[in-house]
Amino acid sequence: MIDPHPIDSYRHQGLRNLLIRSIRQKGITDESVLMAMEKVPRHFFFDSSFLESAYEDKPFPIGAGQTISQPYTVAFQTELLRISKGEKVLEIGTGSGYQACILTEMGARVFTIERQKTLFDRTSKFLVQLGYTTIKTFYGDGYKGLEAFAPYDKIIVTAAAPYIPDLLLDQLRVDGILVIPVGEFDIQIMTTVRKISPESFEKKEHGAFRFVPMLGDRAKEK
Numbered sequence: 001m002i003d004p005h006p007i008d009s010y011r012h013q014g015l016r017n018l019l020i021r022s023i024r025q026k027g028i029t030d031e032s033v034l035m036a037m038e039k040v041p042r043h044f045f046f047d048s049s050f051l052e053s054a055y056e057d058k059p060f061p062i063g064a065g066q067t068i069s070q071p072y073t074v075a076f077q078t079e080l081l082r083i084s085k086g087e088k089v090l091e092i093g094t095g096s097g098y099q100a101c102i103l104t105e106m107g108a109r110v111f112t113i114e115r116q117k118t119l120f121d122r123t124s125k126f127l128v129q130l131g132y133t134t135i136k137t138f139y140g141d142g143y144k145g146l147e148a149f150a151p152y153d154k155i156i157v158t159a160a161a162p163y164i165p166d167l168l169l170d171q172l173r174v175d176g177i178l179v180i181p182v183g184e185f186d187i188q189i190m191t192t193v194r195k196i197s198p199e200s201f202e203k204k205e206h207g208a209f210r211f212v213p214m215l216g217d218r219a220k221e222k
């Protein structure tokens with residue numbers, strides 16, 4: 001069970017400082033990312049029997065066959081987004097809600113979509129319990145994005161995408177950035193796409209990562 005009223009002790013803060021130091025050593029330099037990760041207690045997002053694992057730089061199961069991403073991966077993707085305060089950010093793959101909290105601590109206005117109802121229900125409720133009441137959670141299919149609130153300054157996909165969905169590019173504002181791990185099998189290539197104009201995009205690749213696959217391409221079935 002995830003503790004609905006978790007406590008952040010000095011011990012947890014100490015472990016978190018060590019984790020942030022190791023992420024810094026691995027090459028993350030954006031101070032606003034590191035500060036947000038130092039602030040959000042990652043152990044809050046873990047089942048209380050696994051608290052010890054919360055401050056290791058590893059992904060971890062969160063139920064429903066999903067994982068909370070490795071802290072370094074969260075930092076790497078968030079750094080690529082180049083968040084400024086007040087920006088509107090769409091996240092695909094709410095999962096535990098941890099990434100959404102990091103973005104919120106950086107001053108972003110977060111909209112997040114989850115495809116699995118059990119995770120959506122659990123995480124939506126939990127984020128409110130933690131006091132993250134500004135995060136807007138949606139149950140739906142990330143391949144379609146969230147047209148109602150578009151355009152977004154930034155879009156982050158936190159599951160492996162077999163290709164870059166056109167609808168996400170449509171919902172990005174000009175000069176906005178999409179960060180998405182692209183690839184179908186074991187390995188994905190972290191990819192950024194900057195929208196130069198309504199019709200033109202600049203794509204860059206940033207190395208290999210491993211994510212759980214994006215589910216149910218309902219948009220494609222139509």
Ligand code: SAH
Nearest residue numbers: 093095096098099114115141142158214215
């Ligand atoms: N960002 C999360 C980790 C995400 S793991 C965190 O901070 O914990 C990937 C998540 O994407 C899973 O919860 C999975 O259910 C969800 N997902 C998979 N396919 C999806 C889709 N098509 N649309 C929205 N969410 C999806």
